[in-house]
Amino acid sequence: MTDKQKNEHEKDIDHVTGVETTGHEWDGLKELNNPLPRWWVWVFIVCIVWSIWYFVIYPAWPVPGGATEGTGGYTQYKELAESQAEITARQEAYLERFEDASFQDILKDPELYAFASAGGAAAFKDNCATCHGTGGAGAKGYPNLNDDDWLWGGTLEDIHQTLEYGVRANNLDTRISQMPAFGKDGLLKREEINAVVDYVLSLSGGKTDGHEAQGAEIFKMQCASCHGADGKGLQEFGAPNLTDKIWLYGGDRQTIFETVYYARAGMMPAWGTRLDENTIKQLTIYLHELGGGE
Amino acid sequence: MLQYFAKQERIYPKKVSGKYRNLKWVAMAVTLGIYYLVPFIRWDRGPSAPDQAVLIDLPARRAYWFWIEIWPQEVFIFTGILILAAIALFFITSMLGRVWCGYFCPQTVWTDLYIWVERLIQGDRNARKRLREGPWTFEKIRKVATTHFLWLVIAWCTAGSFVLYFNDAPSLVRSFFLFDVSPTVLAFIGGLTFSTYLMAGFAREQVCTYMCPYARFQSAMFDKDTLIIGYDEKRGEPRGKHKAGESWDGRGDCIDCTACVQVCPTGIDIRQGLQMECIACGLCVDACNDIMDKVGRPRGLIRYDTTNHMNAAVKGGKEKFKFFRIRTLYYGAILSLVGGVMLYALVTRAPMELHVLHDRNPLFVQLSSGEIRNGYVIKILNKTHKDRTYQLSLDGLEGAVLDVKGAGETNAQNIFVPADSVGSYHIYVSADVEPADPRPITFTLRDDEVGDTYEGMFVSRKE
Numbered sequence: 001m002t003d004k005q006k007n008e009h010e011k012d013i014d015h016v017t018g019v020e021t022t023g024h025e026w027d028g029l030k031e032l033n034n035p036l037p038r039w040w041v042w043v044f045i046v047c048i049v050w051s052i053w054y055f056v057i058y059p060a061w062p063v064p065g066g067a068t069e070g071t072g073g074y075t076q077y078k079e080l081a082e083s084q085a086e087i088t089a090r091q092e093a094y095l096e097r098f099e100d101a102s103f104q105d106i107l108k109d110p111e112l113y114a115f116a117s118a119g120g121a122a123a124f125k126d127n128c129a130t131c132h133g134t135g136g137a138g139a140k141g142y143p144n145l146n147d148d149d150w151l152w153g154g155t156l157e158d159i160h161q162t163l164e165y166g167v168r169a170n171n172l173d174t175r176i177s178q179m180p181a182f183g184k185d186g187l188l189k190r191e192e193i194n195a196v197v198d199y200v201l202s203l204s205g206g207k208t209d210g211h212e213a214q215g216a217e218i219f220k221m222q223c224a225s226c227h228g229a230d231g232k233g234l235q236e237f238g239a240p241n242l243t244d245k246i247w248l249y250g251g252d253r254q255t256i257f258e259t260v261y262y263a264r265a266g267m268m269p270a271w272g273t274r275l276d277e278n279t280i281k282q283l284t285i286y287l288h289e290l291g292g293g294e
Numbered sequence: 295m296l297q298y299f300a301k302q303e304r305i306y307p308k309k310v311s312g313k314y315r316n317l318k319w320v321a322m323a324v325t326l327g328i329y330y331l332v333p334f335i336r337w338d339r340g341p342s343a344p345d346q347a348v349l350i351d352l353p354a355r356r357a358y359w360f361w362i363e364i365w366p367q368e369v370f371i372f373t374g375i376l377i378l379a380a381i382a383l384f385f386i387t388s389m390l391g392r393v394w395c396g397y398f399c400p401q402t403v404w405t406d407l408y409i410w411v412e413r414l415i416q417g418d419r420n421a422r423k424r425l426r427e428g429p430w431t432f433e434k435i436r437k438v439a440t441t442h443f444l445w446l447v448i449a450w451c452t453a454g455s456f457v458l459y460f461n462d463a464p465s466l467v468r469s470f471f472l473f474d475v476s477p478t479v480l481a482f483i484g485g486l487t488f489s490t491y492l493m494a495g496f497a498r499e500q501v502c503t504y505m506c507p508y509a510r511f512q513s514a515m516f517d518k519d520t521l522i523i524g525y526d527e528k529r530g531e532p533r534g535k536h537k538a539g540e541s542w543d544g545r546g547d548c549i550d551c552t553a554c555v556q557v558c559p560t561g562i563d564i565r566q567g568l569q570m571e572c573i574a575c576g577l578c579v580d581a582c583n584d585i586m587d588k589v590g591r592p593r594g595l596i597r598y599d600t601t602n603h604m605n606a607a608v609k610g611g612k613e614k615f616k617f618f619r620i621r622t623l624y625y626g627a628i629l630s631l632v633g634g635v636m637l638y639a640l641v642t643r644a645p646m647e648l649h650v651l652h653d654r655n656p657l658f659v660q661l662s663s664g665e666i667r668n669g670y671v672i673k674i675l676n677k678t679h680k681d682r683t684y685q686l687s688l689d690g691l692e693g694a695v696l697d698v699k700g701a702g703e704t705n706a707q708n709i710f711v712p713a714d715s716v717g718s719y720h721i722y723v724s725a726d727v728e729p730a731d732p733r734p735i736t737f738t739l740r741d742d743e744v745g746d747t748y749e750g751m752f753v754s755r756k757e
């Protein structure tokens with residue numbers, strides 16, 4: 001047997017394709033050996049090396065109480081802080097101008113206006129949405145900031161002051177007023193309150209029990225000093241307009257009765273001690289736009 | 295010994311000249327010329343847009359191609375271009391075979407360029423082979439180092455050019471000379487330099503054989519009327535060495551000189567028939583014709599021809615080349631369809647767009663007067679190169695009042711959007727209506743030249 005013949009003998013060649021087999025056989029099926037290029041194996045090895053490097057540098061393996069931290073010190077918190085710093089740096093360009101600008105300046109400048117609206121919307125969701133809702137639609141006892149009814153005034157200055165010092169808040173300059181609990185404190189009798197409720201309902205065209213004339217007398221004596229002789233309210237005292245269609249606690253007879261009997265005194269924190277002046281300014285612009293402003 | 299992994303066989307393509315080689319030089323000059331020079335073409339679009347003819351402006355989210363501009367929401371045009379390119383490739387392939395592979399594919403063009411450099415420095419096939427197999431002398435080091443240096447220079451230029459398509463070309467080139475380039479740009483150039491060097495310098499035909507999916511599935515586009523590089527077996531066989539003056543009787547025209555194998559950039563023997571590795575560059579045709587001229591036999595033993603043609607020639611008949619076949623017709627039909635749709639999209643591209651987004655929370659607000667108010671954000675896409683002032687109007691809701699919020703003198707009659715930008719305004723629509731199901735309303739925004747409408751809803755009660 002020559003060397004060549006010997007080699008031919010050792011090689012198992014598939015007759016159909018002319019390709020050498022690996023010698024592996026299952027039920028008569030043989031595995032052809034179509035070799036991969038060698039560089040392919042190298043790519044595979046490089047990928048494995050890369051993954052080891054990755055395991056070392058980045059957080060990877062779960063261990064009791066967390067995961068390996070990786071030598072690169074990467075965390076998503078850091079990444080977040082970095083992108084926040086980037087955004088803050090981008091805001092710097094506007095902030096300087098914004099700080100010195102009056103409300104009137106801001107309303108005239110499209111860039112500052114957009115900056116204030118966007119910043120205000122974000123700050124609103126972070127701080128105010130808890131009570132007023134994410135869209136500022138409010139809830140019972142928490143004013144809807146989208147409508148055109150403003151308890152303490154809807155001008156930029158009014159909104160700014162409300163934000164800064166709050167309502168019935170723990171602050172010297174806070175907006176404050178006190179509605180008497182007419183029923184609870186015995187100032188009015190039950191039927192007198194019912195008459196006042198009739199009158200209040202009639203102011204906005206609601207259904208009454210027919211005692212509004214008696215109610216009007218009592219209203220003039222007891223309520224007009226804050227809510228006005230015509231019932232249109234006084235923003236100075238945060239006394240709501242009773243003639244419109246908007247009710248903070250509800251406009252049905254039962255609720256109005258409760259309001260008069262027990263009185264109402266909603267409160268809002270003073271944000272001047274919690275937020276910086278620029279944020280409050282942004283919120284002011286945002287809210288002014290949201291409610292259509294005054 | 296069984297080998298599970300195959301060593302890459304070194305290929306030293308021999309120099310060749312002829313029709314197809316010349317075509318390849320022309321194709322290389324044209325494609326490389328386009329690639330390197332296009333970023334420098336200027337195209338005036340006014341002060342509000344860049345003046346580079348072809349530019350993908352990622353930070354500003356715009357793409358420019360001469361008179362065509364693409365905004366992010368028109369990215370389907372890119373998809374269309376890709377579909378068009380793919381079908382055009384299928385169409386050409388079914389008629390002319392792998393001309394893309396042989397002449398225009400970047401892998402082919404850059405590999406060809408690199409081989410040209412290699413030949414320039416190290417000499418032709420045999421010299422290169424000798425040099426590689428020989429010992430490391432000073433001359434070898436000098437030649438190999440020069441080759442790799444030139445390769446890297448080409449790779450660097452290639453990478454640099456790529457980046458120019460994403461930046462203002464003249465100012466980026468200037469900043470290169472001032473060593474004032476951002477790390478991002480440098481990282482891209484570094485990566486692409488490396489990949490070009492690797493692919494054209496080392497991977498070469500391995501890309502076509504092992505990495506390229508197109509090489510694997512294009513037999514689906516082939517039929518017997520597709521042009522391929524073919525060896526005329528009937529004429530060539532039986533092959534054998536031939537001495538000058540010997541008779542040609544009883545033997546084939548192939549003198550087994552292996553010129554076709556030596557020039558092949560993928561290192562195959564075309565005489566074994568159509569193979570997946572063949573990129574149809576036609577260099578073997580040039581090489582064989584050259585030999586046939588020398589031994590005094592007719593050209594075309596290896597030729598660019600269809601299978602049907604070759605078979606017909608054997609029988610002595612002549613068959614016409616069939617351009618119109620079911621395959622080419624339906625590729626052509628799809629091609630014109632997609633092309634038509636794209637053309638329509640481009641021709642009817644609106645110079646402005648209006649989008650109205652209804653405020654989600656709250657959906658509506660009751661005002662103190664009892665009126666209902668809905669809030670919307672309107673987005674205005676001003677795609678023209680002119681600052682524009684639009685007027686907004688509303689149909690479908692009686693007595694509705696429009697209030698547009700914005701800085702300065704903004705109102706429904708005065709909505710300003712600068713050139714080439716998106717304007718965003720918060721608007722209110724209030725009307726004295728009874729609570730009912732959502733009412734369909736139509737917003738119209740226009741100035742004296744352009745306009746757009748948007749169908750919206752006016753909500754007045756909870757579900």
